Amino acid sequence: MCMTGFGSANAQAKRLHDAVERNDLAALRALIADQVSLNERDGQGRTPLLLATQNNRVEAARLLIEAGADVNAKDAVSDSAYLLAGARGYNEILQLTLTHGADLKSVNRYGGTALIPACERGHVQTVRLLIAAGVDVNQINRLGWTCLLEAVILGDGGARHLAIVGQLIAAKADLNLADAQGVTALQHARQKGQSAVATLLQEAGAR
CATH class of the missing domain: 1.25.40.20 (Ankyrin repeat-containing domain)
Known part of the structure; x- marks a missing residue:
């Protein structure tokens, strides 16, 4: 090279x-x-x-x-x-x-912390490490998305993303922070047919 x-x-x-x-x-x-x-x-x-x-x-x-x-x-x-x-x-x-x-407060070119792409890409252990380190679970990037919104919007609703949503719930993430269009993670999960994610969010008090 x-x-x-x-x-x-x-x-x-x-x-x-x-x-x-x-x-x-x-x-x-x-x-x-x-x-x-x-x-x-x-x-x-x-x-x-x-x-x-x-x-x-x-x-x-x-x-x-x-x-x-x-x-x-x-x-x-x-x-x-x-x-x-x-x-x-x-x-x-x-x-x-x-x-x-x-x-932990440094951001990438999209204005997001390390936790946001980790959630999007389904890196379960990475998310655990970053939450334990103290990264803000409610930080919003330039797209208007939190790590929870990215996990739902760009995730597949499968086992890895379901586990990550569970971790974010346990970390007391604000489940009702909406995107720039006013759509919440629960609403996105329903729209995308992510029934397990939607159920988990709803049971945790998401709207």
Whole structure:
């Protein structure tokens, strides 16, 4: 992979990105030991840690995080290692970011926290981790959707999304926050034929 756009970054910083790209842990350890800057960007604005996260390279990410890489540094499309790990359900990397300073209030390019795409994509364990960490279950993104609304509107109503709705109910999410058109999660569930989700919401007091 060709790495361009490093600006003032030196050759060692480029080698750090290359080592992550190759998943060459020995080279990565050596560069970290040489105190190479961990947060230099490539042409897409990615730090080595974000590159490792994109490829779900857990050990590379662990080495970088434990050496002090910024888990909140964002690329050109507003992804950070923390946000991306949450969105993709890369739970080992996510847990590392959570224990090394993840900004729970940081948002992606859609104005949503890590919890919103995790709910949408049915990442049950990821949602559990993020709720336990204290991410706001009622945060609203630029589409006017909460994590509950995304779980229903973009979910399939199956077992994973049903479990996530249950987690959000247990976390005291506001079940009646409506979208920009005034439609609630329960109403969306009914419209989409998600009968199990609708029943769960209704029994929990949703309108």
